[in-house]
Amino acid sequence: MKKYLVAGLLVWLPLAITVWVMLWLLGLMDGVFSSLLSVGKAVLPVSADATIERLRDTRFLGAVVMLALLLVTGVFATNIFGQWWVRQWDRVMNRIPLVKSIYSSVKQVSDTLFSSSGNAFREAVLVQYPHQGSWTIAFVTGRPASEVAAHLDGEHIGLYVPTTPNPTSGFFLIMPRSAIRPLHMSVDEALKYIISMGVVAPPPPAPPALPVAARN
Template sequence: MPIKKYLLAGLLVWTPLAITVWVLTWLVGVMDGIFIDTLSKFRPLVSQDTVTSMRNMTGLGVILVLLVLLVTGALASNVLGKWLVRQWDKLFTNIPIVKSIYASVKKVSDTLFSSNGNAFRQALLVQYPHAGMWTIAFQTGTPVGEVASKLTGEHLSVYVPTTPNPTSGFFLLVPRSDVIELDLSVDEALTYVISMGAVSPSAPAINEKRK
């Protein structure tokens, strides 16, 4: 029936947009709520009228977070800023319990966000969960230290995301010879994973790699 066809076509157009808007609205609301709650703790330095007026300004929390990140990044890029960051690191790495959490999170963030790092910059095909079955993975680095010394041959550290939620997954150490590099961007590969294979960004490239 034409009506059913048109309804499905309309859903295909509006569903991604509606979900995207919903997620962005939720994120803005969370940031705004955190900012207002933080601002409320500075009473009586901040009047109730100021808090109320800012509560009605949607997106203020997002703007302030971006400004703080930009200012912090600018300060951390000069000599004085780098010195202050080192002192900050020394402070937190000398506090019991806190140092374990801070050091671990810092290593992960440095790996993921460093412009010189390789984490999540290469999409791969790996055999998982057993030989003969292939899935999308992302290179996160290479094994070093004791882990590398226990392995025979060159290996890669890879992350295999789950679908449709790629924020959870599995960490694997895979022989480089068993890995197939893909001519896909990380965004294209993630789209392929999240869509459970329904959206194939570049099937010919995958087939060519597997030959």
């Protein structure tokens, strides 16, 4: 009986967690859409209240609208005209007290993490943490700031050490490059390995291809 229960759990648990995460994301998008409708209700005439309430009651409409809005915004922001407007928007946000501190910090982090030309989270490495002889997986985030690097001897790199099983929290470390060991596993494989607490091991790296002369 226990064997069959565990087998059934292994079949349904990944699906249940996937559905739960997707429903959470859809609910989040619906919440943002509902907030926008509330703003519209406050500025539009009373005759539009019935239409706004119908839109609010339409399930998952918010997710569709938000995805479409992101797509349209992305298309707009990638052309020359849209880039000019984005720069003007950044200038306005960076002139508002208190808001500019939050906005500029979040923008710098998001541009670094999601930019295709960035180097953050492009490499998984092995480091000794939290003490000698104890190893963990970390992700390279870049080089230390110039002021920090001026106080360090030799080449150092910034590392993010995620916690398990929640990788969204962790620790930022600056370590000598000589103290890290590069890994062949991809960032996705390393994240799966961390989240599963070492249960889901990545596949072994493929052996290097032999020269043609050696194969003959």
